[in-house]
Amino acid sequence: MERVLIEKTPNLVGKIVKLKGWVNIRRDHGKLIFIDLRDRTGKIQMVIIPDKEEAYKAAKEIRNEYIIEVEGLVKARPGGAKNEKSNTGGVEIEVEKLFVISKPEVEMPVNISEDNMNLQLETLLDNRTITLRNEKVKAIFKIYSEIISAYSRFMKSESFVEIKTPKILSSATEGGANFFKIKYFDQDAYLAQSPQFYKQAGAAIFERVFEVGSVFRAEPHYTTRHVNEYIGLDAEMAFIDGFEDVMDELEKVMQYVLSEIAKNCSRELEMYGVEIFPVEKIPKMKLTEALDILDKEYGKKMEEVDIDAEGERLICEWVKKNHQSDFVFLTHYPTSIRPFYSMPSSDPQYTETFDLLFMGVEIASGGQRIHDYNQLVASIKKKGLDPEQFNDYLDIFKYGVPPHGGWGLGSERIVQKILALGSIKEAILFPRDVKRLTP
Numbered sequence: 001m002e003r004v005l006i007e008k009t010p011n012l013v014g015k016i017v018k019l020k021g022w023v024n025i026r027r028d029h030g031k032l033i034f035i036d037l038r039d040r041t042g043k044i045q046m047v048i049i050p051d052k053e054e055a056y057k058a059a060k061e062i063r064n065e066y067i068i069e070v071e072g073l074v075k076a077r078p079g080g081a082k083n084e085k086s087n088t089g090g091v092e093i094e095v096e097k098l099f100v101i102s103k104p105e106v107e108m109p110v111n112i113s114e115d116n117m118n119l120q121l122e123t124l125l126d127n128r129t130i131t132l133r134n135e136k137v138k139a140i141f142k143i144y145s146e147i148i149s150a151y152s153r154f155m156k157s158e159s160f161v162e163i164k165t166p167k168i169l170s171s172a173t174e175g176g177a178n179f180f181k182i183k184y185f186d187q188d189a190y191l192a193q194s195p196q197f198y199k200q201a202g203a204a205i206f207e208r209v210f211e212v213g214s215v216f217r218a219e220p221h222y223t224t225r226h227v228n229e230y231i232g233l234d235a236e237m238a239f240i241d242g243f244e245d246v247m248d249e250l251e252k253v254m255q256y257v258l259s260e261i262a263k264n265c266s267r268e269l270e271m272y273g274v275e276i277f278p279v280e281k282i283p284k285m286k287l288t289e290a291l292d293i294l295d296k297e298y299g300k301k302m303e304e305v306d307i308d309a310e311g312e313r314l315i316c317e318w319v320k321k322n323h324q325s326d327f328v329f330l331t332h333y334p335t336s337i338r339p340f341y342s343m344p345s346s347d348p349q350y351t352e353t354f355d356l357l358f359m360g361v362e363i364a365s366g367g368q369r370i371h372d373y374n375q376l377v378a379s380i381k382k383k384g385l386d387p388e389q390f391n392d393y394l395d396i397f398k399y400g401v402p403p404h405g406g407w408g409l410g411s412e413r414i415v416q417k418i419l420a421l422g423s424i425k426e427a428i429l430f431p432r433d434v435k436r437l438t439p
Contacts (some may be wrong), residue, residue, distance in 0.1 A: 001071065007041035009091050012074045019044070019093065020101065022133070023066045025113040026059075033059045035095075036068070036088055036113075040136070045077065046070060046093040046257045047380050055098040064113055065104050065133070071097040114272065121423055128430055139268035140427060143261060144415050148212055150260035151233050151411075154253055160208040160235060163199035165205055167191060167214055178230075180218045191216035194408055196341070198395045200369060204396055210235040216406075220434050223309070225361055225413060225424045236369075236406030243343070243368040244354040246405040247284065247329050250356060250364060253409075255279040256325065261418070272419045282356075283319055284329040290315045301430035305334045313360035317329040329357045341376065343368040343405075357409075359417040366407030368381045373397040 021039035028034075033048040033056065043416040048059040056069075062068065072093040102252055109127050110119060112134040117124070123260050151425065152162065169190045174178040180191040195211050196232055202209035215232040235253075240246060255278070262269070262276040262389040269276065294300040294307075296313050307315070307330065320329040330348040335342070342351040353367030369377045380387045387394060425431040430439060 005041045006037070006039050006044045006089075007091070008398065009074050010089065013091060015021065015074050016071060016096070017074055017093070018069065018071050019046075020069045021067070021194050023064055023068060023392075024135075025061050025064055027060075034064075035059065035062060037068070037093075043088045043101045043135070043382055044091065044093060045088040046072065046095050048095045050099065052096055055095050058098045058100065059095070062098075062100070062239050063103070064111070065108060067102040069101055070095050109431075121425065125425060125431065125436065126439075132429065135425075136271050138263075139271050139419070140415060140419060141429065143418065144411070144427060146265050147411055147414055148231075148233075148260050149258055149323045150257045152212060153260075155210040155235060156255040158208070158249070158252075160210040160237070161202070161206040162211045163198070163202050163206075163211050164213060165211060167193070167194040170317050170392075178217050178219045180216050193217060194232065195234050195337075196408075197396075199234055199406055200341075200393075200401070200404065201396045203236040203238040203406070204401045207237070207238045207402075212411075219322055222434065225309070225416070227412070227424055227428060227431050227433050230424075230428070231411045232405065232412050233409040235409075236404060237276060238402040238404040240368065240403050240405050243331075243354065243366075243405050246366055246368065246407060247282075247331075247354055247356075248407070250407050251279075251282045251327075253357075254282070254358075257414075258418075269418075274419060276418065279327065280325065282327040282329055282333055283323045283325055284354075286332045287330045287334075288332070290328075290330050293318055304415070306337055309361070310364055316357050316360040317416055319357075326359050330357060339368075339383065340379045341369045342379075343370050344379075354403075356409075358414065361413055361417060363413045364407050364409040365419070366405065368403070369404035371397065371401045371403050413436075 001018045006019065008016060019037060021037045024036040024038045024043055031050050035046045035178065036043050037046055050056050052108050070093065072095040074091055077090055077092045077095055082439050092434050096185035110130060112131060115136045117134055168184060170188050170365045171193050179193055182189050182191060195213060199209055211234045213232060214229055216229050219226065237249060258276050283294050287307065289311055293303055294311050294314055299317060300311060300314060314329060319325055331354045332345055333353045335344060335349060335351050338351045338353050340355050347354055351367060355362045370379055377387050380390060412424050412427040421427055
């Protein structure tokens with residue numbers, strides 16, 4: 001007999017089926033034993049009666065997280081329609097045979113059978129291989145999976161070619177300090193801070209490229225929205241007329257990705273009490289305009305032309321109130337705080353760059369890049385950097401590159417904001433931060 005997945009059982013009432021999965025919880029009621037079994041498709045209630053002696057004897061030894069195989073009769077649960085939306089559905093299994101496939105060798109460090117485990121973050125992460133089995137925690141990563149796949153589907157539909165760029169580099173990507181230095185045979189190397197240079201090379205070849213890949217930042221942050229390794233959703237596109245083209249494309253990306261989550265992850269969203277609404281036209285405002293609003297509406301004055309985490313939260317609050325949008329593009333960041341490859345605006349104090357904010361936090365940064373070789377060399381020098389250290393990068397532009405731009409989008413921050421998770425680390429299978437290298 002072939003294994004049947006739990007999600008198929010409602011269509012098999014009156015049939016004998018074989019199921020395999022984990023014991024979510026065992027409950028004894030009088031002489032009856034009830035077991036909630038879970039597999040990758042859901043949970044189902046099973047009942048074992050004393051008349052089935054061998055199965056009953058085996059069930060007596062069962063504990064949470066045992067991995068078992070059962071054969072039994074699919075029956076409609078008593079109570080009818082009211083059980084249809086229960087955690088274990090509208091059918092149950094009357095068990096005839098039960099076998100233990102595998103079992104824990106030690107006591108479980110935490111109880112994962114309840115949807116809301118209410119664990120401290122450190123406990124949640126220290127026991128990650130166990131806590132990830134919890135249904136509500138798993139739901140985070142089903143949504144995350146949909147973000148990754150939806151992003152890739154959309155980019156390909158827009159003629160972007162998927163590329164994979166190296167993560168071990170001979171020099172720091174942008175000449176900054178926030179890089180991880182590693183030993184690479186007999187020389188020093190660095191983990192990639194972004195795929196920026198390779199994306200630009202890709203745009204000069206394929207016109208449109210994207211990547212889903214790891215990004216490493218050696219920043220000693222202790223915040224709820226920073227980690228030292230994350231998955232970036234990057235893209236670069238050529239033959240643009242201006243950075244507005246890049247923002248328009250990213251807007252379409254977000255519209256599609258969120259609509260796909262709403263369509264394909266309704267069960268997971270329901271676990272968190274979340275409803276996703278269609279993304280309309282995303283408002284745009286210059287960073288200087290946003291800073292004026294913060295000053296006038298909230299009495300928050302920035303010492304420099306820049307915005308901090310509190311400012312991002314407040315400007316999103318203002319945009320939600322006045323434009324009914326969870327998103328906003330902030331544009332024209334100062335040249336002094338943007339990378340050397342950023343295209344200057346008509347006012348050279350500012351750049352043709354943007355950040356995309358979502359529900360109070362920056363999720364993406366992008367803009368138009370300098371495509372002229374001589375202008376790029378001059379910009380590198382203005383930043384106090386040595387063009388000789390960027391020879392391989394500059395070679396791209398010696399042979400002619402069309403006007404281009406792109407973005408880097410943080411995948412985990414999208415999940416964090418959609419589900420209102422307390423920390424971005426909850427949206428990462430095995431997070432890496434300043435103090436955490438395990439599990």
